[in-house]
Amino acid sequence: MIKLNSMTIRQGPRQTLQQVFLWTIIVSFSLSALYGIAVLLGADADAIVGSQVVASTLIVGSFSLAMLCCGALFNKPERPLGITGVVISALSMVGSLWFIWSEPSMPTTAVEILFTGITLTAACTFVALLLAATSYRDTVIRPLLGATLVFVAITTALVLLSIWSITAVTHEYFSRALGIALILSVVTAIITPILGFLRRKTNQHRTSPYTAAQTSDPYRLDAATAAALEAEARRQGISVTQLVTPILETRTDE
Numbered sequence: 001m002i003k004l005n006s007m008t009i010r011q012g013p014r015q016t017l018q019q020v021f022l023w024t025i026i027v028s029f030s031l032s033a034l035y036g037i038a039v040l041l042g043a044d045a046d047a048i049v050g051s052q053v054v055a056s057t058l059i060v061g062s063f064s065l066a067m068l069c070c071g072a073l074f075n076k077p078e079r080p081l082g083i084t085g086v087v088i089s090a091l092s093m094v095g096s097l098w099f100i101w102s103e104p105s106m107p108t109t110a111v112e113i114l115f116t117g118i119t120l121t122a123a124c125t126f127v128a129l130l131l132a133a134t135s136y137r138d139t140v141i142r143p144l145l146g147a148t149l150v151f152v153a154i155t156t157a158l159v160l161l162s163i164w165s166i167t168a169v170t171h172e173y174f175s176r177a178l179g180i181a182l183i184l185s186v187v188t189a190i191i192t193p194i195l196g197f198l199r200r201k202t203n204q205h206r207t208s209p210y211t212a213a214q215t216s217d218p219y220r221l222d223a224a225t226a227a228a229l230e231a232e233a234r235r236q237g238i239s240v241t242q243l244v245t246p247i248l249e250t251r252t253d254e
Contacts (some may be wrong), residue, residue: 025064032060055100062094066125080132085124092117093208115163123156126189133193136200140190148188155181 035053066089073082127149134145142207156180162167167173234245 025067028060028064032057052100056097059093059096059100061090063096063121066121069125069132069211070128073128076131078128078131081124082128085121085128088117088124089121092121112163116160119156119159119163125151127152130189130192133194136196138196138199138203140199141196142193144188144195148185148192151181151185152190155185 018221035057035200046158067086070082070085070089073079073085076082092114095110095117099111099114130152134141137145155178158174162174162178229240229243233240236243
């Protein structure tokens with residue numbers, strides 16, 4: 001007999017890192033919010049510092065949410081994408097905080113790098129939510145999911161192009177191309193998980209009624225077990241009732 005009280009469950013390094021990651025986000029966001037409230041309640045707090053504190057709280061909260069969304073991929077095959085999204089989000093959060101608390105004048109290159117990080121953070125968060133929501137992937141969903149990822153990549157590339165090249169924005173067809181790519185990204189991102197959910201439900205309804213009954217009620221006799229009992233009864237040359245009677249009598253005697 002196994003004693004459950006003596007069993008110990010050991011967590012692997014991956015689970016430990018995930019817990020540290022989640023608690024770090026919770027603590028940092030909580031401390032930021034508490035500090036913001038304390039500064040706003042202070043009698044001597046000026047308007048500039050107060051606005052900086054509020055902006056910092058919003059920045060920490062927004063990027064923490066983005067990192068949580070990317071963290072949803074840690075237990076999935078797309079784990080490298082989730083880790084990449086977390087790293088980009090963390091670096092973008094630090095850059096945004098530096099932008100808020102630094103001098104008003106910043107190098108143009110630094111601003112471009114910051115907005116690049118913000119754009120990549122938004123793209124990684126969007127893709128992470130899409131992949132986490134689309135858990136059912138059959139022959140129809142996979143191409144649709146791939147097309148969605150392509151549209152997101154095109155949209156991200158066009159936004160990055162607008163950040164680093166002013167001449168690209170002034171092009172006649174740039175805004176049209178960006179708008180079309182953005183629309184296709186949003187539409188396919190909404191359709192893909194919904195269609196996957198509907199197709200999964202349809203495939204579940206197509207299963208055998210005995211299997212569905214067995215799933216809803218584990219005490220029902222499914223078709224496979226009934227067929228096995230019939231085959232064994234035929235092999236022994238007795239009825240199914242005669243086959244299971246000794247078992248039922250044994251349970252009654254207990």
